[in-house]
Amino acid sequence: MKYFYFLLITFLVIPITSIEAQGLLSEKDNFTHQDTLRGSITPERAWWDLTYYHLDIKVNPDEKFISGKNTIQYKVLDNDSVMQIDLQSPLKITKVIQNGKELKFIDDGNAHFITLQDFQNKNDLNSIDVYYEGNPKEAVRAPWDGGISWKKDNNGNHFIASSCQGLGASVWWPCKDHMYDEVDSMLISVNVPSKLMDVSNGRLRSVEQVGDTKTYSWFVNNPINNYGVNINIGDYANFSEVYDGQGGNLDMNYYVLKDNLEVAKEHFKDAPKMMKAFEHWFGQYPFYKDSFKLVEVPYLGMEHQSSVTYGNQYKNGYLGNDLSGTGWGLKFDFIIIHESGHEWFANNITYKDIADMWIHESFTAYSENLFLDYYYGKEASADYVIGTRKNIVNDKPIIGPYNVNKEGSGDMYYKGANMLHTLRQLIEDDEKWRQILRKMNIVFYHQTVTTKQIEDFLSEETGIDLTEFFNQYLRDTRIPTLEYSIKGKELKYRWANIVDKFDTPVQVTIDGIEQWLFPTGDWKTMSLENSKASLLIDRDFYVESKEL
Numbered sequence: 001m002k003y004f005y006f007l008l009i010t011f012l013v014i015p016i017t018s019i020e021a022q023g024l025l026s027e028k029d030n031f032t033h034q035d036t037l038r039g040s041i042t043p044e045r046a047w048w049d050l051t052y053y054h055l056d057i058k059v060n061p062d063e064k065f066i067s068g069k070n071t072i073q074y075k076v077l078d079n080d081s082v083m084q085i086d087l088q089s090p091l092k093i094t095k096v097i098q099n100g101k102e103l104k105f106i107d108d109g110n111a112h113f114i115t116l117q118d119f120q121n122k123n124d125l126n127s128i129d130v131y132y133e134g135n136p137k138e139a140v141r142a143p144w145d146g147g148i149s150w151k152k153d154n155n156g157n158h159f160i161a162s163s164c165q166g167l168g169a170s171v172w173w174p175c176k177d178h179m180y181d182e183v184d185s186m187l188i189s190v191n192v193p194s195k196l197m198d199v200s201n202g203r204l205r206s207v208e209q210v211g212d213t214k215t216y217s218w219f220v221n222n223p224i225n226n227y228g229v230n231i232n233i234g235d236y237a238n239f240s241e242v243y244d245g246q247g248g249n250l251d252m253n254y255y256v257l258k259d260n261l262e263v264a265k266e267h268f269k270d271a272p273k274m275m276k277a278f279e280h281w282f283g284q285y286p287f288y289k290d291s292f293k294l295v296e297v298p299y300l301g302m303e304h305q306s307s308v309t310y311g312n313q314y315k316n317g318y319l320g321n322d323l324s325g326t327g328w329g330l331k332f333d334f335i336i337i338h339e340s341g342h343e344w345f346a347n348n349i350t351y352k353d354i355a356d357m358w359i360h361e362s363f364t365a366y367s368e369n370l371f372l373d374y375y376y377g378k379e380a381s382a383d384y385v386i387g388t389r390k391n392i393v394n395d396k397p398i399i400g401p402y403n404v405n406k407e408g409s410g411d412m413y414y415k416g417a418n419m420l421h422t423l424r425q426l427i428e429d430d431e432k433w434r435q436i437l438r439k440m441n442i443v444f445y446h447q448t449v450t451t452k453q454i455e456d457f458l459s460e461e462t463g464i465d466l467t468e469f470f471n472q473y474l475r476d477t478r479i480p481t482l483e484y485s486i487k488g489k490e491l492k493y494r495w496a497n498i499v500d501k502f503d504t505p506v507q508v509t510i511d512g513i514e515q516w517l518f519p520t521g522d523w524k525t526m527s528l529e530n531s532k533a534s535l536l537i538d539r540d541f542y543v544e545s546k547e548l
Helices: 033-039 258-267 270-282 334-341 358-376 378-391 414-427 430-443 451-462 467-475
Strands: 048-060 065-076 082-086 092-098 104-108 111-115 125-134 147-152 158-163 185-193 197-199 203-210 213-220 232-234 236-245 248-257 292-296 308-310 349-351 447-449 481-487 490-496 506-510 513-517 524-527 535-537 544-547
Touching: 033 111, 092 104, 185 197, 197 213, 232 248, 232 292, 236 258, 236 270, 236 292, 248 258, 248 270, 270 292, 270 334, 270 358, 270 430, 308 334, 334 358, 349 358, 358 378, 358 414, 358 451, 378 414, 414 430, 414 451, 414 467, 430 451, 451 467, 481 535, 535 544
Parallel strands: 048 185, 248 292, 292 308, 349 447, 481 544
Antiparallel strands: 048 065, 065 125, 082 111, 092 125, 104 111, 147 158, 158 232, 185 213, 197 232, 203 213, 236 248, 481 490, 490 524, 506 513, 506 535
């Protein structure tokens, strides 16, 4: 979701802030012990596999206070007795129970090491109850700084939501806070004042009156990543529809503030349009069992799984603005399309390490122009994605450092999208490209993955060795530049500003004739019929040219 690092450059008149407060897409080169505990698969994480969570909490809006417990069920992969559970200050673990016994634990910053008393037999299914309470970090400029947003609607009712990508789910609940291990299923029970409602992931299982409060219990049938889990609390109205999709009948539910019900009924027509376009391009929506929801929140929005949050003020574009500058970005509500695209790329296919965040963001930024492609055609979609190039800064590599919870450059959004748009040209077969994207969501269905897995898959499916292609765009900041000269009836050309062995072909037009060139880092020559020939690179390739 966090795609707006670059927008300070593009829309200075819009009140958009960078997200340095959260640490996502911010500058950081010196990593600490805490970064390693947060970002690596420590020995205290590796020996057990998540199977089920029951997060059972009470939210006190007046005090901005959360209390409750998380029941963590796990499968023993190897014999061990120390377990790492993450919970960020100022929240505190009050006790940990297993089989009726209170366990000892040691705090190491935001990591808590619990010593289990019972022997952990390999392949056993065990569980612990982690009790906690406190005032969680407040999100001052959500979603960029992360935490809990404690707001009020125009009628004075509490309006509360969580957002925690990058910062981590442990900012508001105790969990195994690393992306490599997704829980298989989850029950989320949230107790709130009676006049309010909680909307979380999955399907509503029950509503229980408890004195002057109500407990809403939501069940998630599918694997879910930690930051995809959310709470949204407000004075909501609900409307719904059933979408006839590739997986059958899909329940699509919408939860909005009551004052916005009528405008939402009209504006949210983009949601079924999104579903139709993305099922065409990416295959069946990955979470039919859990339904699809759009939930209004007091911040811009996030890709919470089956509970996509929305705060784009019921405007097309991004807060009424077109990120591409072409006009095409005003044909759809940016938040509905982008955040829903993450259901395929982030929630279905999920990175193991945030260093590989491009897997989420490049494909999802690319999904914006595929939405346009479906409804307005190939040229419109090309206009849009090419228009977003002005947002690329080429400040640092798209892939970040591993094992320290650190992502790469914000260029993962629109440089990544243009990289994929370029790859589409290399394939020269749009239907083959569509089938590759659909197969990708089948092969990696409900999995956590690495960049290598995605690179290897795309190389195999395209039939092109993409090693240097990805090295250039993901691991280098330079834009490949076609250097050329025309003297007499001879064209000389080569790639400059490239990684070793980069040899990606490019389509050009020479004197009105479209053709392929196959440059390398070495000079090549080509005979021309016209001594005054001109050369123009196809705009669909994210490269530059320089006539010498």
